Amino acid sequence: MNELALLVGATLSAGTPLAIAGMGLLVNERVGVLNLGAEGTMLVAAVSGFAVAFHTGNTALALAAGALAGAALAALFGWLVIWLNTNQYATGLAVSLFGAGFSAFVGIDYVGRQLVQHGAPSIPVLRDLPFLGPALFQQHPVVYLTMLLAPLTALFLYRTRAGLVLRSIGEAPDAAHALGYPVRRIRLAAVMVGGALCGVSGAYLSVVYTPLWVEGMVAGRGWIALALTVFATWRPARILLGAYLFGGATMLQFHLQAQGVQVASQFMTMLPYAATIVVLVLISRNAAWIRLNMPASLGKPFFPGS
Amino acid sequence: MTLRLEPRTVPSPWMGILSPVIALVVTVLAGGTLFFALGKDPGSVLSVFLLEPFHGVRALTELGLKATPLILCSVGLALCFRSNIWNIGAEGQFLVGAITGGGLALWVTAARVPLSPWAFFPLVVLAGAAGGAAWAAIVAFLRDRFHANEILVSLMLVYIANLLLNWLVFGPWKDPKGFNFPQTMSFSAATALPRVFPGLRLHWGVAVALLAAFAMWLFVFRTYRGMQLQVGGPAPAAARYAGFSSRAALWTALLISGALAGIAGAFEVAGPMGQLTPYVSNGYGFTAIIVAFVGRLHPLGCVLGSVLLSMILIGGELAQSRVGLPSAVSGVFQGVLLLALLGCDTLTLYRPRWSSSR
Numbered sequence: 131m132n133e134l135a136l137l138v139g140a141t142l143s144a145g146t147p148l149a150i151a152g153m154g155l156l157v158n159e160r161v162g163v164l165n166l167g168a169e170g171t172m173l174v175a176a177v178s179g180f181a182v183a184f185h186t187g188n189t190a191l192a193l194a195a196g197a198l199a200g201a202a203l204a205a206l207f208g209w210l211v212i213w214l215n216t217n218q219y220a221t222g223l224a225v226s227l228f229g230a231g232f233s234a235f236v237g238i239d240y241v242g243r244q245l246v247q248h249g250a251p252s253i254p255v256l257r258d259l260p261f262l263g264p265a266l267f268q269q270h271p272v273v274y275l276t277m278l279l280a281p282l283t284a285l286f287l288y289r290t291r292a293g294l295v296l297r298s299i300g301e302a303p304d305a306a307h308a309l310g311y312p313v314r315r316i317r318l319a320a321v322m323v324g325g326a327l328c329g330v331s332g333a334y335l336s337v338v339y340t341p342l343w344v345e346g347m348v349a350g351r352g353w354i355a356l357a358l359t360v361f362a363t364w365r366p367a368r369i370l371l372g373a374y375l376f377g378g379a380t381m382l383q384f385h386l387q388a389q390g391v392q393v394a395s396q397f398m399t400m401l402p403y404a405a406t407i408v409v410l411v412l413i414s415r416n417a418a419w420i421r422l423n424m425p426a427s428l429g430k431p432f433f434p435g436s
Numbered sequence: 437m438t439l440r441l442e443p444r445t446v447p448s449p450w451m452g453i454l455s456p457v458i459a460l461v462v463t464v465l466a467g468g469t470l471f472f473a474l475g476k477d478p479g480s481v482l483s484v485f486l487l488e489p490f491h492g493v494r495a496l497t498e499l500g501l502k503a504t505p506l507i508l509c510s511v512g513l514a515l516c517f518r519s520n521i522w523n524i525g526a527e528g529q530f531l532v533g534a535i536t537g538g539g540l541a542l543w544v545t546a547a548r549v550p551l552s553p554w555a556f557f558p559l560v561v562l563a564g565a566a567g568g569a570a571w572a573a574i575v576a577f578l579r580d581r582f583h584a585n586e587i588l589v590s591l592m593l594v595y596i597a598n599l600l601l602n603w604l605v606f607g608p609w610k611d612p613k614g615f616n617f618p619q620t621m622s623f624s625a626a627t628a629l630p631r632v633f634p635g636l637r638l639h640w641g642v643a644v645a646l647l648a649a650f651a652m653w654l655f656v657f658r659t660y661r662g663m664q665l666q667v668g669g670p671a672p673a674a675a676r677y678a679g680f681s682s683r684a685a686l687w688t689a690l691l692i693s694g695a696l697a698g699i700a701g702a703f704e705v706a707g708p709m710g711q712l713t714p715y716v717s718n719g720y721g722f723t724a725i726i727v728a729f730v731g732r733l734h735p736l737g738c739v740l741g742s743v744l745l746s747m748i749l750i751g752g753e754l755a756q757s758r759v760g761l762p763s764a765v766s767g768v769f770q771g772v773l774l775l776a777l778l779g780c781d782t783l784t785l786y787r788p789r790w791s792s793s794r
Contacts, residue, residue: 231767
């Protein structure tokens with residue numbers, strides 16, 4: 131029983147970075163831009179966040195630094211794809227490759243360093259509840275904020291004027307342009323919001339979740355977050371749900387090992403990656419359904435006529 | 437005054453050639469600034485990167501050794517990208533090729549199969565090609581049958597291939613006399629790739645790579661089938677109208693690029709490594725993406741691009757020993773080069789204009 135509670139708790143904690151990055155990429159893709167640079171952005175943010183946490187000992191500041199680094203890298207990506215009309219696939223890949231190299235380069239002095247531990251933050255009274263306490267109420271505040279992020283994103287997208295404009299740009303940029311909306315600036319803003327959220331996610335990994343810096347430590351979570359937007363067919367609530375399912379898949383390996391299941395650890399570690407492929411296949415079988423929800427201009431450049 | 441981009445009616449051929457050059461200059465300037473900021477003398481660091489890899493016969497053969505896997509991977513990726521198939525998983529296909537090629541070498545070594553290096557050479561090419569093509573076939577199948585996004589599938593397969601390799605070298609294939617290091621036993625001399633020059637590491641795989649590039653050039657620019665692929669990629673509707681199958685294009689491009697990446701992996705273990713370890717790849721499959729773009733998705737451009745990126749890889753290693761910079765600096769260079777190149781490419785399609793209006 132207690133073990134299950136810990137598993138639930140660990141699942142929420144493991145799903146959180148995927149949910150944050152996934153939500154950022156959702157906003158990003160809703161406006162019609164596909165950012166394959168998520169993995170690299172998260173790496174740069176992870177090393178930035180770790181550096182700030184190492185020197186200041188302040189977690190909030192570290193997460194903010196991650197957001198800032200993410201937004202900055204996304205701004206570069208956005209400028210290239212939105213103003214210079216470079217290929218979104220290739221440019222995103224370039225950002226990922228750059229982020230992997232840059233973070234390894236900058237982070238070399240931080241490998242093996244320890245952060246000052248503040249002890250597990252938790253909610254008084256509630257944390258002492260049997261079962262529910264260890265499962266739900268002994269988490270970092272970011273975990274709870276992430277749960278709020280999904281309804282807030284949904285409210286913004288479907289219940290505000292700005293959200294409507296944002297979605298319409300993703301569906302029909304030409305029409306939005308004709309109505310007088312600054313398509314490219316709105317796209318850049320959404321891309322930067324997406325980058326900032328990927329940044330928070332990366333910093334959460336290196337500052338709260340692990341907490342340490344190792345080269346390549348994001349370990350494909352940026353790509354899984356990109357896959358999440360497809361699984362979720364671009365719906366915020368489904369991103370959250372999917373993220374926790376993947377958090378569960380990640381945690382299952384440790385649980386099975388603790389249970390003494392005799393499988394090589396490498397196969398356990400494969401679980402989230404294999405699960406991504408399996409879920410991707412299950413969802414993609416129905417191409418019409420994917421296309422129904424996919425922002426119509428996703429990945430297509432927009433060039434306002436002269 | 438703002439900068440505006442005017443679409444060109446025809447892509448500028450001059451800019452197509454100039455833009456990699458401009459991108460390289462931008463990268464060198466960015467690198468120099470970075471070194472200056474780190475308190476190193478930019479001139480001496482840049483000479484380590486730009487001159488030393490070309491200095492002397494040994495350096496040149498090392499350049500060729502590094503370029504071999506890059507040529508093989510990038511030529512295949514260029515074919516995929518031309519057909520609008522986003523195979524990002526060359527790294528995984530490379531690793532599986534290393535596993536199948538290495539497995540063959542291991543078997544020949546353990547069973548003492550009487551083979552000469554020249555007899556083993558075609559076998560290791562086949563083993564690597566089969567492994568890489570099989571790994572790419574998963575991507576093709578899932579995309580063909582279930583419409584699963586090939587970018588994400590091929591990438592996830594990189595992580596899985598990596599873990600598979602780890603499992604083998606930490607587990608069943610680990611050398612019992614290897615002091616518990618994660619590596620297989622050293623392969624016998626029969627499986628070593630024949631060297632081009634005695635005493636230097638460059639092996640005849642480089643000829644296979646150059647041959648592959650030339651064959652790809654023939655295929656893409658001189659055959660009907662190669663033309664079909666290129667039409668099918670960017671314009672599936674037009675291709676269907678013309679009776680070309682986009683499914684065939686998908687399978688052809690992925691199988692060819694997977695096989696080539698697999699051969700590169702097999703060469704790497706049978707050539708310079710001589711055994712399987714978790715570190716066979718060096719990120720060649722990802723670097724090859726940059727090479728493909730630097731080479732303008734043209735097979736012969738890929739050869740030039742491979743030499744350029746090999747220079748950056750070797751420069752990164754030299755930077756570590758000569759000037760005490762982390763070798764990760766070559767990763768920064770690679771990223772900046774690709775970003776700069778994509779930015780400069782805008783100039784081939786658009787004409788920049790300064791205007792006073794908004």
